Each structure stands twice: as C-alpha cells, then as structure tokens.
Amino acid sequence: MEAPPVTVMPVTGGTINMMEYLLQGSVLDQALESLLHRLKGLCDNMESESFADHETVYLLKGQQGNPFLLRARHSLAHPAAPWHLRYLGQPEVGDKSRHALVRNCVDVAASHSLPDFLNEMGFRMDHEFVARGQIFRKGALKVVVSKLFRVLVPGNTENTEPLSLSYLVELSVLAPAGQDTMSEDMRSFAEQLKPLVHLEKIDPKRHM
Amino acid sequence: MQQREEKQLEASTESLISRVAHLKNSLHSFIFKLENEYERLTWPSVLDNFALLSGQLNTINKLLRNEKTPSFRNQVIIPLLLSPDRDEELAKLTEQRVPVFSHEIVPDHLRTKPDPEVEELEKQLSVEAARIGPDAAQKQIQTLNKLCSNLLEKLNNPRDDRETESAAVRQNKQSFNPADTTALVAAVGFGKGLAKCRPPGPVAPGQPGQGPMMTGGPTLQQVTIAGSSGQQAAIGGPVPSQQPGQPGKMQSNIKTNIKSASMQHPYR
Incomplete structure (x- = not known):
C-alpha cells in the first residue's frame, strides 16, 4: 500500500503568505559589547530583550522532493510561554537586485504538546540547539544577536556547550511577498553596523 | 497722505489681531489637550504643539518688523472716557476679562511698563543682586563662564574621544570571523x-x-x-x-x- 502523499508545497495565499527577508553575520565574543552598544543607539528606544530558546528541528520524509522541515522553539526563560512552530521555505538568493535572502515563512503559536504531536505525525527530531541572546527592534526590522549552544545530551538543555567563539547576528523583516523595498532598508541598516559586523545574504546551501 | 497712513495702520492692526487670535486659539487647544487628554498625549504631539506656537510667534514678530507696518510705538492711546459702570460691549470684546473701563484698571491696561507682577519680580531680583555684593557676583560670573566654556569645548571637540575609541577598535582589529559566520549560518540553517x-x-x-x-x-x-x-x-x-x-x-x-x-x- 502506498503511503498517503505528504504535502511539501509551501503554504500560499491568504494572510499567512509572508516572506522573511534575512541578512546574517557574526561577531566575535570580545566585540559583542561594542555591537550591543551600537544597536542600542540605532534601534528603537526600548530595553533590549534577552532570551534563551531551545530549538528543535523536525524532519518528515516525503515521497518525493526534499524532506519537510519544521522548527519548534520554546523559551527556557519562560517555560509557561507557548511553543513556536515555524516553517521556512526554500531560500531565494539568486536575484542580484535584492539585497537580502528571501524565503517563505509561516509562524504559528502552539501548545506544549507540540513535540508529541509532531512525533505522532511522523516527524522525527533531526537536531536541536539552544540560542541565548538579545533582540532589538527598529520599526519592522528585527535584530537578533545570539550565541548558539550544542546540546550534549539530547533533550537536556542544561548540558550545553557553545558552538563557537562568535555570536550569530541576524537582521530580518517579515513582509508580504513582493515588498522588495524592505531589502533596501535592511541594507542601509546593515551599512551602519560596519565594520563591526558584516551582514550579508548568505546562501546556506553553499556551506552544506 | 494722512489717509494712506491711516489705512496702513488699520490694515496692519487687523492682521496683527487675526494673528494674535490664531495664536490664542492654538494656545487654547494646547492647554485644553494638556488638561484633558494628558493620558493619551504623546511627546511628539506636545512638540508639534510647541512648534506651532513658536511658528505663530515668529510670524507675529516678522509682521511687527515688516517695513510696511507702521511703528505701533509711535501711536498714543488716550483714555477719553472712564466709567465705573459695567460695559457689556467691552466685556464681550475682551471675553469677559475686562467688564469695566474704570480708573482702577485703566492705568494697568494702558501702561507701557511691564505688568505689575512682572515689575514686582524684577524688583525682587534686583534686591537679590544688590545683596550679594560685587565681589561675590564677579566670582559667580567667572564660575559660570568657566563652566560654559568647558561645556562648549567638550561639545565642539568630541573628535579626540572618538579617535581614542576608534583606535581601540582598530587595536582589536577584526570584530568578526567569516569562518564563524559560515559555521553559525550552517548550524541554524540545517x-x-x-x-x-x-x-x-x-x-x-x-x-x-x-x-x-x-x-x-x-x-x-x-x-x-x-x-x-x-x-x-x-x-x-x-x-x-x-x-x-x-x-x-x-x-x-x-x-x-x-x-x-x-x-x-x-x-x-
């Protein structure tokens, strides 16, 4: 008997058809303070939020095409907060006129039974990590500066080790498809972080 | 000749009155907002109101300085009739502020010196100034001047500070490592x-x-x-x-x- 087909098409149409515009970079631990200082000056006048999140990436192998990935995230600092389920589409990086990587993005809040639910659906955990850092905002722009940690014992978020001596810096905007002016704003913002951090459009496939 | 001057005077008085009325309206609405909507009022809108007021004051100043405006200073107002009775017409014109045109209030309203309260304040200040004596005053003036010049210097020469800062940055040299970027992006990506x-x-x-x-x-x-x-x-x-x-x-x-x-x- 054939297994029922698993939809691997990205969700389109309706209000949830949002694109994520993304630029990435990193900063060494010793330069982190300068970067945070600069971000405090550049971003909206607010207290930057600290966060500690545990992200688990689930994989469902469809019949054809690429495996289907879902990212489940929950806060370690606020265990009662809802889980966050995220689907990310294939990144589009080819367009030279666009200054940022663009990918389909669906965000959903979920209850705490999300891992069990995904397991029942046939998803299997592929990998997990812990991210600790700070979030800044400037209008629609979001800047996340975070340190990634390897989880040494699966599921145990207490026992972790840092992945590298740098912090990951991500500048992102969520916008409906086709709003390419966003990438202009992002580029000018990224310019202001130079030479501390070089935020670039990085094709993850190139580094597989 | 005289007629033309009179006309000019009338026209400029009229435009002055209308500008002052505008200013009064803006002040009025601003005060109303401050008193009744202070919970919803945002700082930018307060600043907007201030900008409006200052703009209107500026136009009035410009109008007074205009060549075509005859010098109001040269005009003399003489009270022709004083009366202790209530004057409804006058009360209406002044929005119930001046109901009577009597000998008691006319000197205050037609005076060319500052208001009595202002005069009182000024008197207090000069008494204060006379009390501290010239030596102490001189010292205070010097201190203030020193403070101001120090502050100005700091504001005008931030370059030194900036240079030391950027030198520190240069010493650290690289603030990021492309290999780390690649590793981190690959880690979150897949x-x-x-x-x-x-x-x-x-x-x-x-x-x-x-x-x-x-x-x-x-x-x-x-x-x-x-x-x-x-x-x-x-x-x-x-x-x-x-x-x-x-x-x-x-x-x-x-x-x-x-x-x-x-x-x-x-x-x-």
Missing part, C-alpha cells in the same frame, strides 16, 4: 555541527535501502550530503570536512534514500 539526536547506523555509501535505513533513517544532513564520503563523520562527530561531491551522483542517492524512507512511513 544543523551542521550540532550533535545529531538519533543514533547513527553504520551507513555504507552506495547501499541505500539497507539495514541502517530501517533503524535510523537518514538525517537531514545525510540526505543532503549523501554520496560524499563524509558520512560517518557527519554524525555525532566533529564538523565533517566538506567533500566536493558529484552533483549527479548526489541526486540519485537522495532519491533512493527518500523512497526507502517512505516505505516505513508512519501513516502506513
């Missing part, structure tokens, strides 16, 4: 370098659909880099060295892997 959660089976390349698939199944990374020889290193071990795999071969392997995976699909 879990490269992150410990795999599933126990790896001894995968032999080129033998898809065999034993290991039944126990573990390919992880994402295995699927994507299958075909390169880095498979055993991809799991649990250190970051696998990048192998220049042949794209054609990779493709075929992915297909087979997924097919075999669908065989043990949970829905079945």
